[in-house]
Amino acid sequence: MKHTISVLVENHSGVLSRITGLFSRRGFNIESLAVGPTHDPEVSRITIIADGDEHTVEQIEKQLNKLIEVIKVRTLKKDECFARELMMVKLNCPAEKRSEIMTVAEMTEAKIVDVTLTTVTLEICARYNKLERFIEIVAPYGIIELVRTGTIAIQKGADTMDRKK
């Protein structure tokens, strides 16, 4: 089962390697990991999508909490957060396919960010599942390159990392 784990950490060099090291040596699987600074420049927020049963997730949380530079850890349930991921896809796109791909982009709320004589590059920001579907839809045109950021997530409503609703 996939879990969304949100981690606030001190913005020190080396923190990310401590966290990824912990996942690998304890045998936890990371699906994706996204990191960036928060409004407080001393604090970074990491969103990790990890695979495992309840026991594994409990251990992940506890082991993360043991790292001195980890300030706060929370596993976010699906219905209590907004989760988004940015993806860019470069597709084969000869002139005769252009309008068709434009229609697909419109229907999927993807943006066209670049066009050449033979390619088109699309950008889409959505939930994990929607991105997977999008890949299925555009795959037949021929994917040349694909890049994604990993999911980031934030709690719904007034809920924050510090305080539960």
Place this chain on the structure above:
Amino acid sequence: MKMKACQAMVECLKAENVKVVYGYPGAAICPFYDALMDSGIRHVLVRHEANAGHEASGYARISGKPAVCIATSGPGAVNLITAIATAYADSIPIICITGQVNTDQIGSDVFQEADITGAAEPFVKHSYLVKDPNDVPRVFKEAFYIAGSGRPGPVLIDMPMDVQNAEIDFKYPKHAEIRSYKPTTKGNAFQVKRVMAELEKAEKPLICIGGGVFASKAEEEVVELAHLMNIPVITTMMGISVFSDDDPLFYGMLGTHGVRSANTAVNECDVLFLVGARVGDRAVKTPLALEQNTRILHIDIDPAEIGKNIGADLPLVGDAKDVLRQLIERAKPMEHKEWIARLDSFRTERVFETPRKGTVDPRQFIDKLSKAMPDDTVVVADVGQNQIWTATGYHFGKGGRFLTSGGMGTMGYSLPAAIGAKMAAPDRPVMAVCGDGALQMCMMELATAIQHDVKVKLVVMTNNRLGMVRELQTRGYNDREIAVFLDGSPDFIKLADAYGIKSCRVTDDKSADEAAELLKNYDGITLVEVRVDENTATL
């Protein structure tokens, strides 16, 4: 006050009341060594950096405070890793200071450069690569606080040479302020109440103690609670010597290498109260079975240990000393006559074998030693058959102390750890017990002991074999014995002579008695070689 950062490092150690450090110098740590020279802090020159870590570990375990070891950059630092991992596995607070190449050279593979913070990361509680010399006072304050508080463990401070040489304005902080590190110490009062209710309700309660009891200095509390409520007690290897073996409520060590009374107790109890014990695989082989049949109450200061190896019906995060105090306040006297009588029936007297001529039964010799040595003796067992013989065969009186590398099982731990232990408690007899395999991993430290006049006693059980591995090969690999014969070993008595230390060899009962007398009465560095029958089993 203005000073060089390397002097500030020394001032930090003084402020932490550090009296002795263990280390090995090299170019990248020279500024710090230079500052150490006139500091009044005693420096013990080890003969291999791993032993600096083990000596600090022995010192920390007996003094109850973080101890310091030092190595230079590159190979020096990397050699420390075994000791760091050993301390991490047993939650021992040590501070490891390593030299590092200049900051502008980091990452360019210069001479003696190693990414030690990266390499040691899996085995440290925390580590620092200090790039700003002004951080030195804060980093040292935090390092000592982190190493010694909560679940103790090793902390590494990597100091580039240019950082050591930089000038700073030194002021040592009074407190470490780390917003993300606030270990829980006080047990939740509601959970304490529930634990007490379970203990009162139990018909066959059992307390299992681990190394956490030593870490939280809760020895007296656990003895008091057990006696107040008449609850039988067993121990993991790390909790040996919390209870005296004379204590009528004490049933010994559990596990694969444990004794019958302890293993019966854990299999038959209805409530198992784990105190600072993490239920390692050597202690409980099948935690699932235990979970199903027993109510598990688990105190640990590390929340991650609760539910990691065994599910707990009632978790209690907190410092064992504090939690046990709270429990004692609520405890009512109880009896568990039937249960205790039943466990007593599983106590077994050790039966010794008639050994091959020219050798002795090692278990019998350990038994003899424990009768001869004073009660307050610190016994440091190495790893292998000697560890099990000592753990289950040495009879600890009140005030005795057992040390060993329990979690990591690091060979060569005993002699250096004994040196550290002896320096922390110069008035107590300190005796290392090891095999001829382990001795040859650490015998260079005899020179350290001699140079610094550390009067340790060393018992070497020789059978010219790596006994425990050989036993595994005999039983599990159809007698196919490979790489377990120690041919080429020196004559250990001649070795002792070469070092100029007192020694004797045990080959029969008479020489065994003489050796026990020597170990008991002679106050100097001693090496006793005990020829043991190579076919003596571990158990």
